[in-house]
Amino acid sequence: METMQMPRSRRFDLALALVASALLGACASPSRTPAPVEDRTGMRVAPAPAVATPEPPKLPGAENAGKPGYYTVKPGDTIIRIGLENGQNWRDIARWNNLDNPNLIETGQVLRVQPPVAAAVATADGVVTRPVAPASASTAPLPPASAAASSPRGTVTAAAPTLPVNTPPVAPGDDEVNFAWPTGSGAAVLAGFDEQKNKGVDIGGKVGDPVLAAADGRVVYAGAGLRGYGNLIILKHNNTYLTAYAHNQSLLVKEDQAVRKGQKIAEMGSSDTDRVKLHFEIRRQGKPVDPTRYLPPR
Numbered sequence: 235m236e237t238m239q240m241p242r243s244r245r246f247d248l249a250l251a252l253v254a255s256a257l258l259g260a261c262a263s264p265s266r267t268p269a270p271v272e273d274r275t276g277m278r279v280a281p282a283p284a285v286a287t288p289e290p291p292k293l294p295g296a297e298n299a300g301k302p303g304y305y306t307v308k309p310g311d312t313i314i315r316i317g318l319e320n321g322q323n324w325r326d327i328a329r330w331n332n333l334d335n336p337n338l339i340e341t342g343q344v345l346r347v348q349p350p351v352a353a354a355v356a357t358a359d360g361v362v363t364r365p366v367a368p369a370s371a372s373t374a375p376l377p378p379a380s381a382a383a384s385s386p387r388g389t390v391t392a393a394a395p396t397l398p399v400n401t402p403p404v405a406p407g408d409d410e411v412n413f414a415w416p417t418g419s420g421a422a423v424l425a426g427f428d429e430q431k432n433k434g435v436d437i438g439g440k441v442g443d444p445v446l447a448a449a450d451g452r453v454v455y456a457g458a459g460l461r462g463y464g465n466l467i468i469l470k471h472n473n474t475y476l477t478a479y480a481h482n483q484s485l486l487v488k489e490d491q492a493v494r495k496g497q498k499i500a501e502m503g504s505s506d507t508d509r510v511k512l513h514f515e516i517r518r519q520g521k522p523v524d525p526t527r528y529l530p531p532r
Contacts, residue, residue, distance in 0.1 A: 295331070295344030303348035307339050314460050318468060320347040321476055321520030323454040325489075409474035413448045413528045414495055416479060416514050417502070424511055426526070433522035434478070434515030441483055441510050445500035447493045448477050448514070448529075456485045463513070464505025469493065476520070480513035481505050 298304040305316060313336040317324035328336040330346045339345070415421075417437050425436040451469035454476070458465050463480040467487065470476050483503025493499055504510045516525045 293340055293343045295346070296342070298344045298346070303346060305345050305347045307341055307343045307345065309341050311339065311341075312459060313337070313339060314455055314457075316345065316347065317454065318460070318476065318478065318517065319520050321470075321474070321517055322347055323470055325454070409472045411449045411471050411475050411528075413477070413516065413525075413530075414446070415529055415532065416446050416448045416477075417443065417512055419532060421512075427522075427524040434513055435525050437512045437514060439502045439510060439512065441501075441503055443502040444498045445479050445482060445502055445512055447495055447497045447499050448516075449475075449495045451477070451493055453487050453489050453491045453493060453499075456487055456489050458505065462506060464507060465500070465503065467499055469499075474519055476515075476517040478513075478515040478517065480515075481507045481511055 295304065299306055305320060307316070313324045313327060313333070316322075316339075317327055320327075324336065326349070327333075327345060327347055330350060333339070417439060421443070422438045423435055424438045425432050427433070427435055445467075447469060449469075449471050451471040453467060454470045455466065455468040460466055463478070465480075465482040465485055467479045467482065467485055468476055469479075479500055481503060482500035482505060484501045485499070486501070487493060487499045502510060502512050507513070514525055516523055516528050
């Protein structure tokens with residue numbers, strides 16, 4: 235009743251005060267509604283672009299791998315051994331493959347080991363091709379004895395490759411050679427030919443005994459760059475036959491020198507072996523054959 239008797243203005247002021255108090259209380263009370271949180275767990279992240287692995291560079295001549303007349307370099311190979319195993323002058327192999335430094339060849343590299351074929355020549359009977367004859371000398375650099383001995387040995391990682399060994403029958407032909415024994419008649423044969431263990435014959439003697447050319451030919455290698463052979467001479471007699479003379483004490487001929495059958499080319503020694511001896515090989519088209527099948531009986 236007392237409120238109803240209050241003046242109108244007083245009642246209006248009281249109402250405003252109550253409303254203001256209610257509003258202030260609402261603003262002061264903390265909100266219990268959590269703030270919205272953005273959920274990022276479902277977002278997709280674009281994958282990083284794939285990086286293409288570059289293919290390893292192909293080694294020279296890889297396109298010729300497996301073709302006749304080509305050879306794939308194996309661990310332990312040197313240009314000299316490849317020449318011996320394929321019946322070629324290492325200089326010719328270097329020239330056919332444009333090798334600036336014949337000491338630098340890589341495992342897996344493919345080398346031409348047969349002469350390139352010349353352009354076809356027309357004849358009355360048809361069209362034929364003729365191989366280019368290997369040159370007796372080449373412009374390829376000659377590895378000095380020190381380089382030949384150090385570089386190939388320094389890069390050898392495995393034993394020399396074992397190639398098939400065959401002993402073809404001796405048949406007459408344009409390339410057949412009349413071989414002579416490379417030592418005096420009194421020298422004893424210490425070890426004979428063996429397809430797996432000995433690719434030639436070992437002949438005994440004394441230090442300084444003469445080593446003779448088994449036939450006319452040309453020196454295609456003279457040095458100590460082929461492991462297991464010591465001071466070595468290789469003679470090329472024609473497109474079919476090579477002979478090798480290993481373990482010498484001294485070499486008396488130089489590369490590209492022509493020699494005659496029976497000429498003294500070296501002196502016997504024990505380089506890279508356990509005793510004084512001459513290791514003598516005959517290679518037919520690069521494959522070792524039993525020398526006693528080609529030498530006259532003693």
